[in-house]
Amino acid sequence: MHSSPLSISAASLTIFTINPCPEDCRRFASNGFSPFLQARNTISNGTLQSPPPVTRRRNLARKFNANCRALQSDGVAGGQTGKVEGEGEGEGEESLQLVTAVRSKYNDIAIVDTPTARVLLLDSTHSVHSVLQKGQKWTDSYWDEFASLPPIVPEGPISILGLGGGTAAHLMLDLWPSLELEGWEIDDILIHKARVYFGLSDLEKHTPAGGRLHVRIGDALSPAENDSGRYAGIIVDLFSEGKVLPQLELVSTWLEMKRRLMPDGRIMVNCAGIHGTADSIDRTNHNLEAAPGGDWVEHDVIKAMSEAFPGQLCWKRMEEDKGANYLALTGPLPDLSSWSAMVPDRLKASVGQWKPCDSAKGKQQSAL
Numbered sequence: 001m002h003s004s005p006l007s008i009s010a011a012s013l014t015i016f017t018i019n020p021c022p023e024d025c026r027r028f029a030s031n032g033f034s035p036f037l038q039a040r041n042t043i044s045n046g047t048l049q050s051p052p053p054v055t056r057r058r059n060l061a062r063k064f065n066a067n068c069r070a071l072q073s074d075g076v077a078g079g080q081t082g083k084v085e086g087e088g089e090g091e092g093e094e095s096l097q098l099v100t101a102v103r104s105k106y107n108d109i110a111i112v113d114t115p116t117a118r119v120l121l122l123d124s125t126h127s128v129h130s131v132l133q134k135g136q137k138w139t140d141s142y143w144d145e146f147a148s149l150p151p152i153v154p155e156g157p158i159s160i161l162g163l164g165g166g167t168a169a170h171l172m173l174d175l176w177p178s179l180e181l182e183g184w185e186i187d188d189i190l191i192h193k194a195r196v197y198f199g200l201s202d203l204e205k206h207t208p209a210g211g212r213l214h215v216r217i218g219d220a221l222s223p224a225e226n227d228s229g230r231y232a233g234i235i236v237d238l239f240s241e242g243k244v245l246p247q248l249e250l251v252s253t254w255l256e257m258k259r260r261l262m263p264d265g266r267i268m269v270n271c272a273g274i275h276g277t278a279d280s281i282d283r284t285n286h287n288l289e290a291a292p293g294g295d296w297v298e299h300d301v302i303k304a305m306s307e308a309f310p311g312q313l314c315w316k317r318m319e320e321d322k323g324a325n326y327l328a329l330t331g332p333l334p335d336l337s338s339w340s341a342m343v344p345d346r347l348k349a350s351v352g353q354w355k356p357c358d359s360a361k362g363k364q365q366s367a368l
Helices: 022-031 054-073 142-146 167-175 188-197 251-259 300-308 336-342 345-351 359-367
Strands: 015-018 042-044 047-049 082-085 093-095 097-103 108-113 117-122 127-133 158-161 180-185 212-217 231-236 261-272 313-317 326-330
Touching: 097 188, 108 188, 117 188, 127 167, 142 167, 142 261, 142 345, 158 167, 167 180, 167 212, 180 188, 188 212, 251 261, 251 300, 261 300, 300 313, 300 326, 336 345
Parallel strands: 015 093, 158 180, 158 231, 180 212, 231 261
Antiparallel strands: 015 082, 042 047, 097 108, 108 117, 117 127, 261 326, 313 326
């Protein structure tokens, strides 16, 4: 249970520079844990990209595992580099250094470095779940959207359900240093790795303005006796095996989460693609949202939320080059002009894209 994979535009990464230690080689070769070549998302020129076709991915995975076995048999020590090459003309090249890889109770965890970013890959899909850009906190993806929430909620704690490597928390505390954040993550080993390699431990220290991140290890959806009316805002970014958690498609989940909000509090949710996966958006129907009522009614998570928050739900779909993820926001549509005036310049245009869900449209769709 952790932060979402991206749904991103098509491209391919075709020459890989890897840096595995012999133990990593043995593990990768023996159990198929190939964090670069089996990833649903790859990395090219510092930009998160979607994978090459499945056939090519499988070929590259075989080459990667063969390369690992060769490195193992040659006794290559950690810190040396192996290379796996793709096929065809015009293919790019990107240096990917494996920082660490481990299998926990919940995840296959791999952390990789590129020249411009550190990236967290998780579970058997090896999807991108967190990004830490080198030299800046902005990601040009859905994580940035979460940083627009503080100006439209009351003063009080904001909970992040699905902390992952802390990408959203980094940006939010950078922009709003007085925030009290509470980040939930089910995987304690992932949290340990994020503290070491994603600077999560720095976020757990008080900022000069008094804000900080409190890490909570456990099931983010389990109700607690003392959390009623606790949060000014809740950010939901919960995925496993490349899909939104099935609980998020249940009305009861959102009614329980609604109980955790203080008066006028809001929930902002990354719903991913139309079927709740990183790559499931039907690109042939990508203009559906221009139709009256929009296409949010096709999204199971947003449909469930619309029943739990009747007449009090907004939605948007991000641009194709930023992932085309669906996002949802509870509460009435904010005054977009006022909201835009309160956020950094890089968020001004994006907050203007929110629109209210047409509850009548949702009821009509549910009856079909």
